[in-house]
Amino acid sequence: MLRFARGLLSVFMVANWAVGGLLVLGLVVGGFVRADQTAALALKAHPHLSAANVILALRITLLAMLPMMWLCHLLFRNLAEIIDSVPAGKAFTEDNAARLRTVGWVTVAVSTLDWGWGFALLRLLGPYGGWSPSFGEWLIALLMFVLAAIWSEGVKMRADLEGTV
């Protein structure tokens, strides 16, 4: 299971930058280089939208993409480091509790960014922005903080057991 998860994370880490990079490129072209053409295309499908709002929405998406890619990288990297610590016999350490807390904070940041971007899209494009609020990420963040706290307790219990014959 851990080997499979580690393999998946390696794929995700590469895909995050590769796919993210392509999306960023597309948004730069659509939001800046060929902004007018992109807006015209959007207006053909939804004539009641404003060209300025479409272009702004693309630029805001680009602005959100860049930190999002970095946050995803942090998330994948911390999970990979947790998994890598297991064969070394160092799974139950304060380092891994800290990594779980980092994953929690990253999830909070991702959720905040997502909601901010989503609300901007709703304001600019209405229901055609394709965003709807989700509470799942906030629950995942809470889960990570709880896990990190329990992990820290486990580390203390393990330390107590060391030296028990």
Place this chain on the structure above:
Amino acid sequence: MPVVVQLDALLAARGMTLTELSQRIDITLANLSILKTGKARAIRFSTLEAICTALECQPGDLFAVRGD
């Protein structure tokens, strides 16, 4: 007040080595060394029972509390 483990004295009295004790009670030599050298932080009752059975002694024979 440190707790002193008197395993050396008991082994000598029974004419047994630490290795023989380890084999007899199926506790690793490493763990018995930790106990013997006073580095153990705790001992399980099962370990205590095994040692006392093998050395034919009481727990009180194994430990002493010495003043600082």
